[in-house]
Amino acid sequence: MLVFPNAKINIGLNIVEKRADGYHNIESCFYPVGWSDALEITLADEFSFRSDGIVIPGNSSDNLCTKAYQMIAADYALPAVKMHLLKSIPIGAGLGGGSADAAFVIKALNEQFDLKISFEKQLDYARRLGSDCAFFISNKPAYCFQKGDEFEDIDLNLKGKCIVLVNPGLHISTVEAYSGIVPKRSEHDLHNVLKEPIENWKFKVKNDFEATLFPIYPLLGEIKEALYQQGALYAAMSGSGSTLFGIFELEKDLQKHFADYKVWQGPLD
Numbered sequence: 001m002l003v004f005p006n007a008k009i010n011i012g013l014n015i016v017e018k019r020a021d022g023y024h025n026i027e028s029c030f031y032p033v034g035w036s037d038a039l040e041i042t043l044a045d046e047f048s049f050r051s052d053g054i055v056i057p058g059n060s061s062d063n064l065c066t067k068a069y070q071m072i073a074a075d076y077a078l079p080a081v082k083m084h085l086l087k088s089i090p091i092g093a094g095l096g097g098g099s100a101d102a103a104f105v106i107k108a109l110n111e112q113f114d115l116k117i118s119f120e121k122q123l124d125y126a127r128r129l130g131s132d133c134a135f136f137i138s139n140k141p142a143y144c145f146q147k148g149d150e151f152e153d154i155d156l157n158l159k160g161k162c163i164v165l166v167n168p169g170l171h172i173s174t175v176e177a178y179s180g181i182v183p184k185r186s187e188h189d190l191h192n193v194l195k196e197p198i199e200n201w202k203f204k205v206k207n208d209f210e211a212t213l214f215p216i217y218p219l220l221g222e223i224k225e226a227l228y229q230q231g232a233l234y235a236a237m238s239g240s241g242s243t244l245f246g247i248f249e250l251e252k253d254l255q256k257h258f259a260d261y262k263v264w265q266g267p268l269d
């Protein structure tokens with residue numbers, strides 16, 4: 001089976017409070033984007049995982065794909081498989097690429113081997129692998145809360161608009177990014193502001209990581225500003241960075257403009 005785990009962006013990210021378990025309660029709109037890995041899962045004599053493309057830190061037993069397989073194999077009689085991942089989504093980039101890979105393994109094993117794991121149970125498995133991971137089980141725009149692993153449908157349709165993602169290659173650790181944050185309630189209810197025209201978002205839809213990370217990495221703020229100068233209706237950092245995104249009314253080719261960085265651009269669904 002061949003699947004294409006895709007990245008996500010965060011449209012708005014409020015870090016509301018620190019929890020007793022050390023994690024943070026957040027409020028965010030997660031939106032799928034087309035920057036994708038490719039993952040092939042085939043029957044084999046023994047389990048193996050290998051990856052090509054962008055080098056993933058850690059060895060194959062640390063990989064979230066391997067962890068997802070082992071977690072399902074602990075509860076279901078799974079045959080051995082060979083997994084081959086072509087890694088394209090930048091790592092430590094705020095795009096949730098590792099979480100997407102893991103969620104797609106859960107979904108692919110369920111389908112390929114007819115395991116009949118319910119949707120709710122797939123969400124629970126995904127939550128065990130990472131806070132972002134459960135989102136990729138449904139993989140459709142959602143208002144996310146708690147650790148980012150509880151969802152509500154959101155009335156937001158950006159279909160037809162174009163997104164440009166710019167990754168400057170800085171690897172920002174999620175743990176470090178959260179450790180710099182003083183949580184606070186947001187001034188604006190994200191549900192409500194996302195109903196306003198996209199041109200208003202610039203003033204109301206904030207990613208709380210920007211205030212702490214932009215002073216440390218001024219390049220991030222410069223790229224965001226450049227996206228606005230190029231005509232973005234809305235621009236922001238995704239997650240804990242370091243990827244910036246701009247949403248444009250029409251198709252936009254900024255590959256040359258951001259020639260020093262990794263750029264992905266395409267339509268939003």
Ligand SMILES: C[C@@](CO)(OP(=O)(O)O)[C@H](O)COP(=O)(O)OP(=O)(O)OC[C@H]1O[C@@H](n2ccc(N)nc2=O)[C@H](O)[C@@H]1O
Nearest residue numbers: 023024094095096130131132147148174175178239240241
């Ligand atoms: C910041 C966000 C925003 O969507 O995305 P990324 O920028 O990583 O893509 C997420 O909250 C990242 O989720 P994810 O990358 O799955 O994090 P996890 O593996 O669960 O946790 C890594 C570490 O981040 C911190 N963490 C994570 C999620 C959360 N709600 N509160 C936290 O404090 C904890 O220190 C935890 O040990």
Ligand SMILES: Nc1ncnc2c1ncn2[C@@H]1O[C@H](COP(=O)(O)OP(=O)(O)O)[C@@H](O)[C@H]1O
Nearest residue numbers: 057063064091092093094095096097098099101
């Ligand atoms: N399949 C995978 N793809 C990417 N990263 C992975 C994977 N498996 C494990 N990881 C680990 O997860 C960490 C964060 O990955 P990633 O999801 O790309 O970042 P982010 O949380 O910023 O979106 C990396 O440091 C990496 O070592």
